[in-house]
Amino acid sequence: MNDRIFIEGGHKLKGNVQIQGSKNAALPMMAASLLHRGVSVLKGCPRIADVFCMEEILQNLGAVTWWEDHDLYLDCTKADKTEVPFSFTGRMRSSVILLGALLGRNKKGSLGYPGGCVIGKRPIDMHLLVLESLGARIQEVAGQLSAECERMKGTEFSFPKRSVGATQQGILGAVLAKGETVLENCACEPEISWLCHYLRTMGAQITGDGTGRICVSGVEGLRGGSSWVPPDRIVAGTYICAAAITRSQIVLENPPEGELKAFLEVYRKMGGQYKGNSGKLLVNGKNVQSPVKLLETGVYPGFPTDLQSPVMAVLSTIEGESCIREMVFEDRYKAADQLRKMGARIRVQGNEAVICGVKTLHGAAVQAQELRGGASLILAALGAKGVTVLEGYSFVQRGYEHICQDLNALGAAVKRIQE
Numbered sequence: 001m002n003d004r005i006f007i008e009g010g011h012k013l014k015g016n017v018q019i020q021g022s023k024n025a026a027l028p029m030m031a032a033s034l035l036h037r038g039v040s041v042l043k044g045c046p047r048i049a050d051v052f053c054m055e056e057i058l059q060n061l062g063a064v065t066w067w068e069d070h071d072l073y074l075d076c077t078k079a080d081k082t083e084v085p086f087s088f089t090g091r092m093r094s095s096v097i098l099l100g101a102l103l104g105r106n107k108k109g110s111l112g113y114p115g116g117c118v119i120g121k122r123p124i125d126m127h128l129l130v131l132e133s134l135g136a137r138i139q140e141v142a143g144q145l146s147a148e149c150e151r152m153k154g155t156e157f158s159f160p161k162r163s164v165g166a167t168q169q170g171i172l173g174a175v176l177a178k179g180e181t182v183l184e185n186c187a188c189e190p191e192i193s194w195l196c197h198y199l200r201t202m203g204a205q206i207t208g209d210g211t212g213r214i215c216v217s218g219v220e221g222l223r224g225g226s227s228w229v230p231p232d233r234i235v236a237g238t239y240i241c242a243a244a245i246t247r248s249q250i251v252l253e254n255p256p257e258g259e260l261k262a263f264l265e266v267y268r269k270m271g272g273q274y275k276g277n278s279g280k281l282l283v284n285g286k287n288v289q290s291p292v293k294l295l296e297t298g299v300y301p302g303f304p305t306d307l308q309s310p311v312m313a314v315l316s317t318i319e320g321e322s323c324i325r326e327m328v329f330e331d332r333y334k335a336a337d338q339l340r341k342m343g344a345r346i347r348v349q350g351n352e353a354v355i356c357g358v359k360t361l362h363g364a365a366v367q368a369q370e371l372r373g374g375a376s377l378i379l380a381a382l383g384a385k386g387v388t389v390l391e392g393y394s395f396v397q398r399g400y401e402h403i404c405q406d407l408n409a410l411g412a413a414v415k416r417i418q419e
């Protein structure tokens with residue numbers, strides 16, 4: 001299957017771009033739909049590989065799903081199977097949050113061990129700890145995790161460290177548990193609040209989402225959910241980086257309100273300008289020229305780790321020395337060696353990357369190895385002189401619905417050769 005794209009750099013960008021629905025909000029909302037034996041709907045859902053994979057998993061459990069444009073309908077009336085095979089969990093780690101939903105629905109569930117990936121080991125110890133705290137008995141047999149419980153019981157649990165997925169796991173396990181659950185040291189990412197918003201449309205009783213302390217009062221049952229999927233804050237940040245790296249001006253039609261503060265602070269430090277205008281975001285990257293002394297990623301509301309590689313590409317084209325410190329994942333500089341092929345000067349030492357920006361990068365043959373690193377290579381290619389051939393476009397398709405069409409509509413020259 002042709003997995004490559006060609007990007008001719010050096011084109012200025014101009015015009016408006018619509019931001020797709022959020023991958024990282026849609027996936028847990030899809031898992032939550034299992035908690036009702038009926039129809040739920042996610043409006044404005046992104047049509048991306050990871051969503052199609054989660055859809056396949058739910059179908060495999062017995063759900064019936066269908067699309068009306070970007071509205072995804074999930075009928076979980078008959079989704080009574082309880083096993084998610086490794087063929088799925090090996091492909092998409094975030095499927096691990098289905099365990100909490102399977103336990104909430106069926107009092108049992110089993111899934112292939114999700115394993116790590118190129119950006120780090122990505123253990124799931126806290127996922128299992130919070131479910132055990134709710135009364136689940138979990139064992140690992142030959143790489144398969146199997147869990148069972150009577151009805152889960154409310155608990156008080158404090159996460160040893162902040163984790164988006166483990167927080168979602170705890171919430172999904174608690175909404176149908178008997179009694180009250182208090183979760184401390186929760187992740188505060190917007191996707192947590194969007195999951196809780198969706199669960200509340202299903203009748204769940206949850207407060208405190210967006211803070212470190214979330215309280216859940218277990219209920220006897222849930223009704224069908226219905227919610228919009230919010231615009232993807234990481235896709236929005238990626239497109240702002242595209243404007244920055246090409247020193248262009250673009251307009252985001254539907255920016256994620258208030259979810260990009262830490263990123264925009266760094267973008268402004270680079271010399272980027274932006275302003276809100278009747279719900280749109282006008283982005284002007286023409287004066288991007290200042291290196292960033294130190295950029296540290298962190299849990300929300302800190303700088304999002306998912307925008308670290310895209311910003312690294314931009315910093316590679318800003319003369320002077322910038323430094324990035326990756327505090328969330330232990331191996332998230334995979335894009336650096338590919339950016340070097342395009343002339344970037346990046347030195348990686350442990351969790352730090354020192355970038356000595358150059359005036360112009362040049363096109364090269366590069367390989368994406370994971371989603372956000374792949375996006376950063378596309379960004380670098382937009383700003384480079386000459387043509388870049390990117391292998392591994394399927395990694396990018398996991399999270400970006402139509403990045404090639406979007407960029408071409410803004411004036412870029414990105415081509416896929418369908419074999």
Ligand code: EPZ
Pocket residue numbers: 023024025027094120121122123124125126127128161162163164165166187189191305306328329330371372399
């Ligand atoms: C979510 O992953 C996102 N994925 C990631 O986006 C994102 O980078 C990450 O949150 C951080 O914001 C989805 O939402 C589907 P974590 P998640 O648990 O939940 C460690 C993308 O590109 N940890 O918050 O897996 C973990 O290893 C993806 O869209 C444990 O030690 O991230 C990491 O170092 C990439 N034990 C840190 O916590 C656990 O049990 C934060 O990970 C769980 C996590």
